[in-house]
Amino acid sequence: MSMRMESSGSRKGPTTPFELGLKALADRQYDLAVKLFSDAADAGVRRAEALSKRGVCRLHMEDRRSAEADFEAALQADPRHAPALTNLGNLALEDGRLAEARARYEAAISADPDYALAHHNFAVLLKREGKVGDSVRELRLAAKLEAGSFWDFLSGRRRRT
Incomplete structure (x- = not known):
């Protein structure tokens, strides 16, 4: 019995402005990514995520003021958006x-x-505050969560952007 392979022609690539923005960000095409994430946010598609990712692009472009405004705008769209909260913490x-x-x-x-x-990143703060034991515990938890996210991603149970 031979193994069947999926043809590359049937694979769907990124098509939405948000997905294309993720690709542009990964490819370090920050100007393009900013435009695509702006388009996604304007269309209301994953608005908080799009604004937060746009902020990440702007950090790469060394535009802190605009990045911070994007993270704050993401929180206007979703006050519990963890990536925007984390980036503002950073x-x-x-x-x-x-x-x-x-x-x-x-x-x-x-x-x-x-x-x-x-x-x-909370562990980094704790270390700076001199709370080394607490910092180590947070780092261990972060590593455990990261490993779990990786296996969840591989199994198709969870996807982080």
């Missing part, structure tokens, strides 16, 4: 605004307890 941490960073990371973890990146 900006606060980079600026030394530790109380604000803590509040953002805690809000992200409350919104999505399985969001590994929020736990990882």
